[in-house]
Amino acid sequence: MKKFDAIIIGSGQGGAPLAKALAKAKWKTALIEKKFAGGTCINYGCTPTKTIISCAKTAYNVKHAKEWGINAAKHEVDIRTIMKFKNRVVNESRNGLHNSLTSTPHLTYIEGAAKFTGFKELSVELSKGGIMQLKAEKIFIDAGASPAIPAIEGLDEIKYYTSQSLLDLKEIPESLIIIGGSYIALEFGQTYSRFGSKVTILERSKDFLPKEDRDIALCIQQILETENIHIHTGVDVSGVKKSGRKISVAFTENNKTSSLSATHLLIATGRKPNTKPLDLEITNVATDERGFIKVNDKLETSANGIYAIGDVTGEPQFTHISYNDYVILKDNLLNGKNNSTQNRQVPYCMFTDPQLARTGISETEARKQKLHYKVATLSMKHVARARETNHTKGMMKAVVDADTKQILGAAIIGEEAGETIAALQMAMLGKITYTQLAEMVIAHPTYAESINNLFLPLIK
Numbered sequence: 316m317k318k319f320d321a322i323i324i325g326s327g328q329g330g331a332p333l334a335k336a337l338a339k340a341k342w343k344t345a346l347i348e349k350k351f352a353g354g355t356c357i358n359y360g361c362t363p364t365k366t367i368i369s370c371a372k373t374a375y376n377v378k379h380a381k382e383w384g385i386n387a388a389k390h391e392v393d394i395r396t397i398m399k400f401k402n403r404v405v406n407e408s409r410n411g412l413h414n415s416l417t418s419t420p421h422l423t424y425i426e427g428a429a430k431f432t433g434f435k436e437l438s439v440e441l442s443k444g445g446i447m448q449l450k451a452e453k454i455f456i457d458a459g460a461s462p463a464i465p466a467i468e469g470l471d472e473i474k475y476y477t478s479q480s481l482l483d484l485k486e487i488p489e490s491l492i493i494i495g496g497s498y499i500a501l502e503f504g505q506t507y508s509r510f511g512s513k514v515t516i517l518e519r520s521k522d523f524l525p526k527e528d529r530d531i532a533l534c535i536q537q538i539l540e541t542e543n544i545h546i547h548t549g550v551d552v553s554g555v556k557k558s559g560r561k562i563s564v565a566f567t568e569n570n571k572t573s574s575l576s577a578t579h580l581l582i583a584t585g586r587k588p589n590t591k592p593l594d595l596e597i598t599n600v601a602t603d604e605r606g607f608i609k610v611n612d613k614l615e616t617s618a619n620g621i622y623a624i625g626d627v628t629g630e631p632q633f634t635h636i637s638y639n640d641y642v643i644l645k646d647n648l649l650n651g652k653n654n655s656t657q658n659r660q661v662p663y664c665m666f667t668d669p670q671l672a673r674t675g676i677s678e679t680e681a682r683k684q685k686l687h688y689k690v691a692t693l694s695m696k697h698v699a700r701a702r703e704t705n706h707t708k709g710m711m712k713a714v715v716d717a718d719t720k721q722i723l724g725a726a727i728i729g730e731e732a733g734e735t736i737a738a739l740q741m742a743m744l745g746k747i748t749y750t751q752l753a754e755m756v757i758a759h760p761t762y763a764e765s766i767n768n769l770f771l772p773l774i775k
């Protein structure tokens with residue numbers, strides 16, 4: 316049995332930097348990865364999807380080039396070249412990370428699938444064949460999550476896609492039904508709609524994007540519907556079956572039974588943790604009823620010396636959260652700090668076009684908490700930069716504390732909204748008030764400058 320100071324399971328956005336940091340501190344470290352270096356983000360998540368989304372935006376802009384005074388009448392989408400571009404970007408990131416992990420002193424990179432065989436003892440089924448046994452005083456689980464497949468009658472008898480397998484498509488679907496209506500559904504839905512597919516979204520929740528304020532959700536919904544994406548909410552999918560060369564999906568909506576068919580079906584109904592194969596019960600690591608590992612605010616599991624980070628611990632499931640988990644552990648273990656996950660900011664950006672970016676609380680949450688708040692809104696139609704570049708879809712909305720004048724939260728729908736929200740997030744971190752933001756000097760004409768205009772009405 317090989318002995319290490321630390322073992323990390325999974326080379327995702329938390330596990331890989333943690334392995335490098337511990338090795339740099341001269342801990343004898345092993346990093347076990349069963350598939351590709353970089354985990355979901357690089358291989359099946361952010362990197363490939365955002366690459367394809369950029370192609371879809373180009374396709375959209377070419378199709379609408381006349382609005383910018385450009386005649387680009389003839390154009391076609393070449394999905395094979397798009398996928399090659401995506402593969403190149405993914406491979407560069409994956410190979411770069413792999414090279415850096417395999418050349419880090421004090422770090423042993425092991426390719427294979429790990430499972431617990433005893434308390435803080437693991438066996439790895441090596442990808443090249445054979446078994447390795449190893450143990451360590453400290454073990455970090457960054458095993459991530461995979462597409463969750465709902466129990467829908469007939470699903471196991473037809474060919475359907477997940478966010479992972481859709482990335483290998485070699486054709487543009489003539490029509491695409493998506494079950495689920497959140498990040499994955501909307502990003503892929505708009506992408507394939509822009510490539511030419513007829514897209515229908517079937518979402519179970521009564522409300523579209525239920526975590527958002529209704530004005531924000533409605534704004535996104537209208538933008539997508541203008542692009543001919545059909546959105547159904549409050550849907551209960553009862554069954555799927557093959558119908559000629561199509562797939563027929565039966566569902567109930569507002570107590571009415573309906574069915575739709577399409578050439579392709581995408582399941583985008585959330586993700587389940589990769590914990591089952593780990594045999595966690597052998598090492599006393601407790602999980603919740605869905606299999607996510609339970610951790611406290613220091614990312615410690617129920618087993619002393621075993622930690623868990625990222626998606627495997629449940630929501631929120633974002634790359635920046637997995638990475639921030641790593642930062643917390645690194646600071647606590649190597650720099651004598653006492654950091655925790657409590658009260659950390661959780662911004663997010665959905666990469667529809669325009670993007671929906673959010674940080675802090677919504678107006679609905681402020682109302683629920685009975686806060687003394689004010690709301691500022693601004694249509695993108697009134698943002699100079701948006702008007703000058705013909706990107707006027709969307710809106711900005713901020714919730715501020717009426718007494719302290721600090722920003723409590725904001726949502727932005729607009730071109731590069733993810734960048735602008737970071738400025739508001741910094742203001743929240745630095746406790747900069749909306750009165751300061753309303754009159755702060757910001758370069759003209761930028762999207763960030765619209766922060767002035769967003770808050771100006773509140774100080775008049």
Ligand SMILES: Cc1cc2nc3c(=O)[nH]c(=O)nc-3n(C[C@H](O)[C@H](O)[C@H](O)COP(=O)(O)OP(=O)(O)OC[C@H]3O[C@@H](n4cnc5c(N)ncnc54)[C@H](O)[C@@H]3O)c2cc1C
Pocket residue numbers: 324325326327328329330347348349350351352353354355356357359360361364365427428429430457458459460478499589592593624625626627632633634635637666
């Ligand atoms: C389509 C899609 C798009 C996304 N887009 C975004 C986005 O734009 N922005 C954003 O912030 N987030 C996005 N996400 C979410 C983001 O990708 C994840 O939150 C993030 O990658 C999670 O990182 P992680 O470190 O927790 O786990 P992962 O990156 O999933 O890493 C887990 C690793 O553990 C390995 N592993 C699992 N079990 C074992 C085992 N038994 N032995 C050895 N290795 C094992 C896996 O192979 C994997 O490499 C997206 C996700 C998807 C699916």
Ligand SMILES: NC(=O)c1ccc[n+]([C@@H]2O[C@H](COP(=O)([O-])OP(=O)(O)OC[C@H]3O[C@@H](n4cnc5c(N)ncnc54)[C@H](O)[C@@H]3O)[C@@H](O)[C@H]2O)c1
Pocket residue numbers: 465494495496497498499500502517518519520550551552583584585586631632633663664665666
């Ligand atoms: N831009 C980003 O940051 C980004 C992009 C993609 C994915 N992600 C991450 O990946 C994770 C997974 O994304 P996702 O969109 O699959 O999941 P999600 O958990 O965000 O949403 C799943 C959706 O499917 C619906 N649903 C569940 N079962 C259903 C059913 N049987 N019929 C119809 N609808 C059903 C749910 O109501 C929900 O709206 C998210 O947690 C997100 O954090 C992030």
